[in-house]
Amino acid sequence: MKGAFFKAWSFLKKAWELGVDDPRKVIHCLKVGVALTIVSLFYYMRPLYEGLGGTSMWAIMTVVVIFEYTVGATVCKCLNRATGTLLAGFLAVGVHWIASQSGENFEPVVVGVSVFLLASAATFSRFIPVIKARFDYGAMIFILTFSLVSVSGYRVEKLFYLARQRLSTIIIGISICVVITTLICPIWAGEELHHLITRNMDKLANSLDCCAVQYFDSSGGTNSSEKEFEKKLQGYKCVMNSKATEETMAGFAIWEPAHGRFSFQHPWNQYVKIGASMRDCAYGIEALSSCLISENQGPDLIKKHLSDLCLRVSTTSSSVIRELATNINTMRKSVKLDFLIEEMNISVKELQDKLKSLPGILIPPPGQEVEQCENDNESELILTAIPIPLAEVIPIATFALLLIEIEARVEGIVDA
């Protein structure tokens, strides 16, 4: 009894934290409530009841099903629903006409066969990737409307009236949804995507920094902030798993009208590309961090020798990422970015030079520490070598990619 109460309490607490964490979610819930209450008015008010009452449940259903978290998703669903309903309605009327011409005995056969064929075809179309991405919901609505209208047409005998009624209620539902989502605290998919990308960039930069610091700092670090440190270090994992989110958001963002700083034909696809190169970058960090937990570490001698330059590479790289994030935020290419990239390239070059001179340092003093060197030589070279080429090769290739793309994107914005 007490356990159940405690469980419920912790559940409520979690829910409360979720609400405090992102108040827009709470606002979204209130918006759904408002929309539903408004729709209910169509049922309460007598004059409207006469006109729409019987099918006002369609309006309620439309609101419940269509109301999504972001504007883009809502608009996308609205268009899908409207197109699906219209198309299915016309087809169903056509089929009904053919059925009524073919005699009483064949009427159910014609209707049944047409339902079977069209439902199968529409279901199949949902497997085709292009349609699945954009019109999945529309295909479902198509099946639903078609089977409802054609089957009910056989009985109710007032097909056109029914179709008109259904359309008008759906239009009412859709317009209420669109007005409420866009006017009351709108949550734009495009803006969410924008923030997701910049937030992920910051996370990447933090992870890269932490990774380098932890690798070269063998003192154990400050214990007090260790948990936070660990959290930062794991930040790149978010980037790795954000593919699906980015793609759906970009898909929804296409449907959104111009809002805030974003124009209608904003190049959303660039965000997806940037996301992809960020994921490449995150894979690089993943490889780096696997060196952190590897059991055979290089000796401190070599580590110290390289730590300054490695840390510089990582800090300059992460500052390039951060600058990119602020550039995307302000949607303007800053001069500082070019400067930082230049600096990063210089530090990478220096590190490469240092690496080339490394064996020279190791081999010369053969008398002094030869035994220790003999044993650890290779593992030293290998293991200190790992973080560097990765810190160089992968992120830099990725940065180059990122930069080309960001420039393309900035140009795209300038054009638009």
Next chain:
Amino acid sequence: MKGAFFKAWSFLKKAWELGVDDPRKVIHCLKVGVALTIVSLFYYMRPLYEGLGGTSMWAIMTVVVIFEYTVGATVCKCLNRATGTLLAGFLAVGVHWIASQSGENFEPVVVGVSVFLLASAATFSRFIPVIKARFDYGAMIFILTFSLVSVSGYRVEKLFYLARQRLSTIIIGISICVVITTLICPIWAGEELHHLITRNMDKLANSLDCCAVQYFDSSGGTNSSEKEFEKKLQGYKCVMNSKATEETMAGFAIWEPAHGRFSFQHPWNQYVKIGASMRDCAYGIEALSSCLISENQGPDLIKKHLSDLCLRVSTTSSSVIRELATNINTMRKSVKLDFLIEEMNISVKELQDKLKSLPGILIPPPGQEVEQCENDNESELILTAIPIPLAEVIPIATFALLLIEIEARVEGIVDA
């Protein structure tokens, strides 16, 4: 005109290929058609028309909305729909009773406020991760049913009759769906997951092989099969992006009854864990393949020196993965697996030893090729070193993980 025709033709061709590629998708479409046609019977047949006709649209709607590709998904949606409807129905009746007790003026107010509050609360609950994963659809149905029943209750005045009718139609729809999905060529989410995992394992093994071969084979390879080779090499990318699919499938598989070789309480979560370690493995391969395209390659001398052992590490590793795949397929731990793991560990050990002896080989002959070595020494060491520690450290750590898990899973199956 011709262009449009050509486009339509290529679209149809693609769709046809999709169908040929996976005939189960076509079967699924036919199943949907059959289910819908059966439901339509409730409308055609007179006796049923009297009983259910007016609300038989609910049955159609249930079939259209609930019928999913896999059995698990369908059952999950059915349970969601039934629970949501029941819960909302009881609550709506309760609210309606309170409203009817509170006088004519307050009736719409009570109903409106309750709709607003409950719709907001249910929408909010959909943001809570636990509920989103399992009961997202149920929450939507809850909102829908509650608002429909409580609003219509105010007008129609035959609430219990309506609720009973709706429930019975939904039960009819649900039972038709369940019977058809489970009896006619069932597609089990669990089996799909099972095949996905083994297929991904094969892809991983292929990628690993190709990666190693391409790195050490500078002759350019056989041009005829280059495209296929490239395809195999890219196989690991599928593994990286399959997280969401695996998780949803595992979520659906829980709901499925015992089928084929899988018992009811099959440890599906183990599949998710195996998937996760496979992704780790894939990140390792990603790092490896970035060495392939890196512009500064080590000289052939060192490459040749190490190629035999590296190739052996990669082939033994990939054969371990393949053996794991067949083991999962047969659900039995074979003796061959232990043997292969032993072999892999031996080859890794040998490679490590060889690496330790490397600088000894490079340093001794200082007279002969010292200049060439001086220049390339470090880059050689670094670059040939990269594929090895990665081929060692990451996959092996992952293999160990995989093995522990596969053993746990095999034990789980033995227990079940």
